Amino acid sequence: MNHISEDIARYGVVPVVVLNDPAEALPVADALLKGGLPVAEVTFRTAAAEEAIRIIAAERPAMLVGAGTVLTIDQVDRAVAAGAKFIVCPGFDPEIVDYCIGKNIPVFPGCTTASEVAWGVKRGLTVLKFFPAEQCGGVATIKALCAAYVGVKFMPTGGIGPKNLKDYLSCDKIVCCGGSWMVKGDLIKAGRFDEIERLSKEAVALAKEVRG
Secondary structure, three states: OHHHHHHHHHHOEEEEEOOOOHHHHHHHHHHHHHOOOOEEEEEOOOOOHHHHHHHHHHHOOOOEEEEEOOOOHHHHHHHHHHOOOOEEOOOOOHHHHHHHHHOOOOEEOEOOOHHHHHHHHHOOOOEEEEOOOHHHOHHHHHHHHHHHOOOOEEEEEOOOOOOOHHHHHOOOOEOOEEEOHHHOHHHHHOOOHHHHHHHHHHHHHHHHHHHO
């Protein structure tokens, strides 16, 4: 768990990728790699997710690929079998979290309240997802939660983009930020992978500006 968190922290940004066709997997992965973001959270919102993860994991081993929007244990098993190195859940599902911990699968459950953070702390988790970030108070809420739970850090996602990325990354309680602005669905559909590369480079530059 810790080494995955450390790897992700180095990038500062985790692209949240929604793929509707497995054929899009490698072009998107290549664009992210060229843009300096060798990490992707492929969401299980589509039927293509499992195969897309399998393709990226097999063909682009330099890419740290995880599965997002994981809602069931079956999806955990399918994602890991396909090659996902970490699991991200939008909320805190104790059954999924306990299953992942029992299988030594890095998992980042979504938390927005003190009670949910407490559930994570009780299980030994030190990095939690914060979703939806902007709608739940953003950096101010994260700082308030961390004032009580001093050993916890967050991966916020939801409403984060170039305009507020610096605000989030300036907080030392934030490991990295998830976002889809550099891999928007319309860019993928239009085959504008050069634009995905450009936006990825921009995100990397913003992160380095804050964190060096």
